[in-house]
Amino acid sequence: MKQLILVFVMSLFSYSSHAGTDPTDLxxxxxxxxxxxxxxxIPYATISVTTPSGELVTGAVTTVDGTFSVEKLKDGEYIFKAQFMGYKSFSKEIRVSGGNREINIGTIFLEADVAELDAVDIVAERSTIEQRIDRKVVNVGKDLTTAGASASEIMNNIPSLSVDQDGNISMRGNENVRILIDGKPTNIPAAQLLKQIPSTSIKSIELITNPSAxxxxxGMSGIINIILHKNSNLGFNGNxxxxxxxxxxxxxxxSLNMNYRTGKVNFFTNLGTNGGESSNNGRLENFTRDYTEQLSFLNKNESYLVKLGMDYYMDDKNTFSIYTNQNYYDGDPIGKVNLFYGPNDERNLSQTFLLDxxxxxQTYNFVYNHAxxxxxxxxxxxADYSLTDETEIADYTFTGPGSGGFTSYRDDxxxxxxxxxxNLxxxxPFSETAKIELGAEARFRRSTNDYSTTNANxxxxxxxxxxxIYSAYATFGQTLEKWSYQVGARLEQYDVEAVMDGDLIYETDYLTLYPSAFVSYKFDEMKTLQLSYSRRVDRPGLNQVxxxxxxxxxxxxxxGNPELEPQFTNSIEMNYTHNFEKGxxxxxxxxxxxxxQEISQVLFVDPExxxxxxxxxxxxxDNSAYGVELSGRYKPFNWWSINPSFELYSSTEKGVVGETYREVEGTMFAxxxxxxxxxxxxxxxxSFGMYRSKTKMLQINPKEFWFVNAGARYSILKDKGxxxxxxxxxxxxxxxQFYSDVPYEQRGTFWGDSQTVYLGFSYRFGGGKNKALDRKQRDDNTNEGGGLF
Incomplete structure (x- = not known):
């Protein structure tokens, strides 16, 4: 496999050396x-060339040093125009003829448009959802950042996503979803990660339900990619x-987001923190064993997020970028579990635990981009490297008449x-309508868990x-008038080894092909239809094995189960988008x-x-699921905007629970x-309201729930605050809430600190002009494909 990838990379370079040349008679x-x-x-300014009647002929975008070249112009009269957000546009009549085909227009100095600059806001008032060929992009506006203090608290406001009381996130009704930060995986558990990231540090959230090769x-149900703010404005700016x-x-x-851009260098930083106390509570009624279990947890924690980086524009062909993410977490939760059989029952028992x-x-990332x-x-x-060091000390104590069989102990x-x-x-884009993408990747993951306890059992x-994991991929995409398509495949070699106390207890390796395909049809500028297919995998995580x-x-x-096998998913979906006038x-x-081979949690009676x-x-x-999603935006008046969404999911689950084979069909809508x-x-x-219906699962039957939020925003300080x-x-x-009849008949209710009031203040500063930077895997088209030999 490694030799195959090396040959693939060599052929990649030989292919790129045969680029065509432009005609000289234009x-x-x-x-x-x-x-x-x-x-x-001014890099990335828009250059357009039109006919005298205003019909667009061609155009270009300036490079990092502000230069441009517009080619392949036939003889004739044209209007040349240069423009960029925050500046007054420049236009000039141009004539191309036999004796005047090489036109150097010289240096054009654009003047700042003060009126336009004052209207530019770093964060939009309302969030928007953008449908692309392989993902939905939720551009996070003030309506979401004021909905909650952390990423976890705003996820319920986003169509297709749901977060339960423990912070576990699901997409399209399934928790097998992959979380990326700036296009990169993280070693932090998803529930903990989402609670640590301040909502105001988030620029956009990408929902990639059917990822390409x-x-x-x-990730069975797809990828959630959280893009953090990183400005590239000229001068000093921040919020x-x-x-x-x-x-x-x-x-x-x-949170504090800042950047300083001068000449060929851009420095940026994103600092975030959250902390304090929150509680989670639960009540389980076990009718088979005739006891009630009450759970209460007080979470005291602090977390800090630091992102530092820089971009160096060496010339218009070469860009170097580096950044680091540092995430610190300190938590001291306190928990208590009460088992109650009845008044004065000698089996009543309480367990208290203190965690520290x-x-x-720490994540370090380097990118070299050659154009x-x-x-x-x-x-x-x-190249990307991340390392997580984690320690946890837990003290467990037992009290009550039924505690005689339990001894206090410590886990470390x-x-x-x-x-x-x-990645490589x-x-x-070897033509105006076709593009090929090739890449290779190598990933090396190491996990060590050192567990010691004073528990004699x-x-x-x-x-x-x-x-x-060693992989290589190829995709080809083409646009044919109103049709667009993309096909691709990814080949992966996966090797795994598990060692417990020096003994090899599990080892396997396999080679798998993951194809993908996308087709879209654009009826006109307002209507698009898309169909896609992909094959996915969920490999067991450390806690699962x-x-x-x-x-x-x-x-x-x-x-965990060290013999757990990966699960594979074949997914197909169709989406239709229709934009109307007035937004x-x-x-x-x-x-x-x-x-x-679906992986799932199971609960059974301990044979010991x-x-x-x-x-x-x-x-x-093998299990299956299907669903329907519908969302929209309607503006009855200029001052009133409504964003409704409806989701319907249905699944068939089959498996052995304890010693009983079961097959369950469940339907849920939201x-x-x-x-x-x-x-x-x-x-x-x-205002925001959500309702989710009851459903059936293999081991539990969740009940319906609903909630309503309301809020207000007021602009101050000349709209900068x-x-x-x-x-x-x-x-x-x-x-x-849920009901279950296996392995015991029981009923449960869990709740947290959901009834809250949030007060916030934001302020943007600096007077720089927006200079968009095309950074792979960070801003508008973040992805996590690729690799290296």
Whole structure:
């Protein structure tokens, strides 16, 4: 496989050397665009050439040093125009003729348009959803950043996504979703990660439900890619955001985004923090064993996010970029579990645990981008390394009449997870309507879990889980009038090895092909239809395969399954988007997925102690799911905007629960409505409501739930500042409830600090002009494909 990838990379370079040349009998216009005040180049300014009647002939975009070249112009009269946001446009009549085909227009100095600059806002008032050929992009506006303090709190406001009381996120009703930050995987568990990221640090959220072959194929229901702010404006710019959430407990959040751009260098930083206290509670009624279990957790934690980086524009062909993400977490949760059999019952028992946990995740990223001619022809080399160090000390104590069989003990867990990724990506738009993409990747993951305990019934354990992935991909896309298509395939070699206390307990390797295909038809500028297919994989994670046995509560034991096999998903979906005048739109979609060897949590009676349950993971049979999604935006008036969405999911689950084979069909639907009212130019009111129906699953039957939020935003300080207020879960209905009949008949209810008031303030500063930077995997088209030999 490694030799195959090396041959592939060599052929990639030989292919790029045969680029065609432009005809010499056509006209060319060259020149440079600069800022009239700072006398600095303006990269990525728009150059357009039209006929005297206004019909567009061709165009270009300036390079990083402000130069441009417009080629292949036939003889005739033209209007040349240069423009960029925040500047007054420049236009000039041009004539191309036999004796005047090489036209150097010289240096054009654009003047700042003060009126336009004052109207530019770093963060839009309302979030927008953009449908691309392979993803939906949610551009996060102030209506979402004021909905909650963390990423976790705003996810329920986004169509297709749902977050439960424990912070677990699901997409299209399934929790097997991959979370990326700036196009990169993270070692931090998704639920913890989403609670650590301040909502004001998020620029956009990409929902990639059917990823192409360019992406790593992990995640059954797709990928959620969270893009953090990174400005590239000329001069010094930034924005400050602070907020406090008040409920049963108080939490705070804050973020500071800054950049300084001068000449060929751009420096940027994103600082974020949140912390305070929050609670989670639960109640389980076990009718088979005739007891009630009450759970209460007080979470005290602080987290800090630091992103630092720079871009160096060496010339118009070569760009170097580096950045680091540093994520710090310190948590001291306190928990209590009460088992109640009845008044004065000698079996009544209480368990208290105190946790002291912290982790530090550090990520380092380097990107080299080389541009060829024509525009869009490029080679990208990327290296990424992340390391997570985690420690957790937990003290468990038992009290009550039934505590005689339990002894207090301490667990001490140390974990280290590293991830090294090397990418090489090549793109060649060898014609105006066709493009080929080639790439290769190598990933090396190392996981170590060192567990020690004073519990006499458990053993100290050192567990290592390592895997390597080598892959190569190719995609080809073409536009034929109103039709567009893209086909591709990704070949991956996967090696894994698990070692427990020095003994090899599991080893496997396999080679798999992951194809993908996209077809879209553009009826006109307002209507588009898209059909796509992809094959995906979910490989077991460390917690799913770690066989170390841990006591979670007096009646529950947790452990992983080292023989867990990966699950594969074949997914097909169709989407339709229709944009109307005055900003209204509607998007509808249907999907179907077939899951082979589905991985799922299972709960069964402990054969070593019938009074206890065991929670672990197993591969079930092939299961299927389908769904329908409908979302839109409607503006009855200029001051009133309505964003409704409807989702319907149905699945068939088959598997052995305990010793019983079961097959269950479950259907669930969800309705969300987000409204915005512009009361004045400065004051905006908003409301959000969500309802999710009951459904059936293989082991539990979740009940319906609903909640309503309301908020307001007010602009101050010449529209550079914003005050925000949001009231969450007004009626106190945001609770997760379920009923189950296997392995016991029981009923459960869980709830957290959902009924809160959020107060926030944001302010932007600096006077630089926006200079968009085309950075692969970070801004408008972030992805995680590719690789290196």
């Amino acid at each position: 006209g060319t216009i060259t020149g440079q665009i600069m800022d009239s005040e700072f006398k600095e180049p 360019k992406y790593n194929p992990e 400050l955001n602070t907020g406090v959430t008040i409920g049963d407990h108080t939490r705070y959040t804050g 946990g912290e982790n530090h995740t 060829f001619n024509p525009e869009g022809h490029k080679l990208i080399l990327e 867990v140390g974990a280290e997870l590293s991830n090294t990724t090397l 990506d090549y793109e060649n 458990l053993d100290n354990t050192l567990y290592n889980y390592d895997n390597n 770690n066989p170390v046995r841990e006591f979670s509560t007096p009646r529950l034991t947790q452990l 209204s739109s509607i998007t509808g979609g249907v999907f179907y997925r077939l899951v082979e 102690d019938p009074s206890r349950l065991v929670l672990t993971f197993e591969n079930w049979e 309705l969300r409505v987000n409204q915005s009212f512009n009361v004045t130019k400065k004051l905006t009111l908003q 914003t005050l925000s207020l949001n009231v969450n879960d007004i009626f106190g209905t945001q609770r997760f």
